Amino acid sequence: MEIEDEAWTKAEPEAEALVWRAAQAVLDAHEDIEGKNIVILLADDDSVQALNRDFRQKDYATNVLSFPAPQDPGANPEGQIGDIALAFGVCAREAAEQGKPLAHHLQHLVAHGVLHLLGYDHEGDDEAEAMEAFEREILAGLDVPDPYAEDISA
Template sequence: MLDIEIEDMRWQELALETLAHEAVSAALAHVQLDLDDCEVVILACDDARIAELNEEFREKAKATNVLSWPSEDLAAETPGADPERPEADFTGEIALGDIAIAYDTCAREAEEAGKSMTDHVRHLVVHGTLHLLGYDHIRDEDATLMETLEVEILGKLGIPNPYEH
């Protein structure tokens, strides 16, 4: 199940529901999970709101493009290894967590990179979903793994490698 909470109406004009569904489904399918078995919540907001969240949860008083709050820590202890697989709760559902995405930062980044907003948003939703699944980019080996997965997933969506300049 994908629950999208839209605080900034510009997201509706971009058809975020469709983009997010494509991106989350593709990311989950890549790790052999089905969106129908999982729960993901997305908050579609603006820079002011995401700056508040970034300050509250990461002690960084600035806007960012996407934030993720995994329901459980699935991260691998060994650098570059796959995270643990999420498990269903007693209801049979896999609660993965929450993602917040900021319109202003996404639009600015897409324009600066010469990318379409829709491709950039799908990339960031894939990125956020991978964080919910325990992937990260703090250690170099983990970053390489996460970026490789992103490129593979985005390729299936017809989106070029976002890391090539």
């Protein structure tokens, strides 16, 4: 894990522990990937925008990016699952707009990103429903309220 933007730890002193707890919760639910690694970057908006532009041809910062590693052992001898990058400004702004603690939003986005690394997607309605259901289950185990609930203050 790398904390590139210290704004993360200023706004949420437990950011590193929260990230690992969320990532581990997803990994624990997938026993077939035991012993594999994820690299997580807590970055600023400019860094995430550059990654989004360079790798996805989308020139804007987004909350979380996931980059699955090649699964061919020759191309991935370390057995990495992939990399995740989160943009502080986008995440903090979204949390404020949604009226939720940054800690909860961070854990949701980490779980979301790890699920993408594991092949989950939300392009179609069925895929989105399955991914969101799994996110809800993981987050409930972390005492994080349902991020998709209409009234999150309840």
